[in-house]
Amino acid sequence: MIPDNYLYILLGMGIVTYVPRWLPLVLLSNRRLPEWFEQWLDLIPAAILSALILPILITTGEPRHLDLLRPELLVAVPTLLFAVRTRSLAGTVVIGMLLFWLAGKFI
Amino acid sequence: MHSDTHNNRWTEILKDGVIGAWPICLGYLAIGLAFGVIAQKAGLSPLEIGLMSVLVYAGSAQFIAVSMLSAGAGFVPIVLTAFTVNLRHLLMSSSLSTFMRNPGTGWLSLFAYGVTDESFALNSAKFREGRWDWRRALVLNHTANLAWIASTVAGGFGGEFIPAGAFGIDYALIAMFLCLLIFQLRGMLYVVVALIAGVLAVAIALLIPGNSYIVIASVIAAALGVTFRRRRLFSGAEGQP
Secondary structure, three states: OOOOOHHHHHHHHHHHHHHHHHHHHHHHOOOOOOHHHHHHHHHHHHHHHHHHHHHHHHEEOOOOEEOOOOHHHHHHHHHHHHHHHHOOHHHHHHHHHHHHHHHHHHO | OHHHHHHOOHHHHHHHHHHHOHHHHHHHHHHHHHHHHHHHHOOOOHHHHHHHHHHOOOHHHHHHHHHHHHOOOOHHHHHHHHHHHHOOHHHHHHHHHOOOOOOOHHHHHHHHHOOOHHHHHHHHHHHHHOOOOHHHHHHHHHHHHHHHHHHHHHHHOOOOOOOOOHHHHHHHHHHHHHHHHHHHOOOHHHHHHHHHHHHHHHHHHHHOOOOHHHHHHHHHHHHHHHHHHHOOOOOOOOOOO
16 A cells, blocks of 8 residues: 655655765765774775675574574685685676575575 | 876766676666565555655665555654664765765765665775776766666566576675675785674674664774774784775
């Protein structure tokens, strides 16, 4: 059932999604930042990527629980090794997909 | 100088940005189609789906919004949820701001619209690698955005265009994140920070519903990393700010 105020809901969602994307870029670009803050920002990509990916690999369900036997995790191990060895983004994406596809066939 | 101006011709910039976006487009195709199919089953027309993808452009928030809409939730809970789910972009835009040299506020605002987990991860790696700039990053963001809009609308027509699980396409973004994580590990300090962030994220994810674990774990892990760097505990920070 789609409510009458659907468009307003979208606009509301759009604004609260856009502002956090926009504010730091406008406030921080081209500005000299304190050294500790630059060091902190320099570590953010490694931290976020790990925080994004690890829970996807080893937790599942609602409420979430640990599951160390997910195909996502089994495939991640050779995919990671391939990434370390080749440092190729294209190759890693293709190998990951291929292995996950095979895992779906055989597991 | 000459080759520099050549590389910054707009055709080159467009080409680099569009080609650079391919892993995201592949992943968005799979998730976007899935989203479109679910939204259509919840009663949204392809137009209403496309409007959401244009106005919100945030995968997980859109999935949650559709399930809340079908559950009869109203304006305030849906918008508040979108806000909390998408707050993590605050961190990503802050980090990206260190690479944005001199685009005006207008271009920055256009770029900001396209900041997602995926475009953040890919642009961060490309900025590090070099031969990347805000114009290419902007094209990459909007190529990914177009892929998202097109695949969600296509899914909204109800077709299962790609059979579920075909070619492992569901794994495209996970594989991309894994590889981009490896690219970010430029020394022992980064490895330690990533490990702390990952373990914290899992622990928090098990304790608290929702996705606040991403922001909490990253903020704490990076802060610990700064103190480690001060005490010169781990190598790998040479030449960094």
